[in-house]
């Protein structure tokens with residue numbers, strides 16, 4: 696019952712317009728099922744192998760988000776079912792997603808991941824790299840991907856002012872792209888930012904989608 700309680704408690708704390716992605720990485724299917732039975736339909740995983748193993752064992756109406764760093768050669772394994780890919784950080788990857796989406800006769804929703812943290816280990820685009828992608832004729836020819844918004848991860852730090860500034864920067868990138876490329880596209884509306892440790896700041900800075908693992912499923916070992 697603990698996961699159910701955590702989930703209900705968590706949902707009561709966040710505004711209705713913020714979508715909760717329950718990050719079930721490293722957790723067993725039983726844990727996912729418990730959250731599902733409590734009403735959660737959107738789950739996030741960060742490893743392709745784990746995701747493809749879980750999917751057939753769980754209800755078909757779950758919406759699976761891929762939140763991790765995506766390797767191009769693995770897109771084909773999740774293309775048939777994935778609901779949203781959070782961390783698109785290169786043209787090469789976007790091209791492959793479009794190719795595999797086309798093969799599966801569907802459109803795949805994607806977020807552009809921005810590098811907002813000070814750590815160099817975190818992946819993501821600069822605003823220049825993102826606009827290069829969006830300006831390219833290759834991108835304009837892609838019929839089977841939909842850019843639904845942006846995603847980012849703040850620095851792992853106790854400095855809340857720094858975290859706030861990084862989230863604010865992501866929001867600024869979102870606004871820039873919205874104005875210049877997606878002003879008439881209602882699907883471009885998501886800002887995926889905020890995890891268990893920093894979701895409150897993320898929501899204050901305009902997050903529409905938070906990715907929460909530990910606060911729902913407990914710590915990972």
Ligand SMILES: *Cc1c(COP(=O)(O)O)cnc(C)c1O
Pocket residue numbers: 718720741762763848889890891892906907908909910
């Ligand atoms: C693991 C993970 C999360 C969830 O982190 P918690 O601190 O457990 O809430 C969110 N986003 C990404 C990209 C992750 O890899």
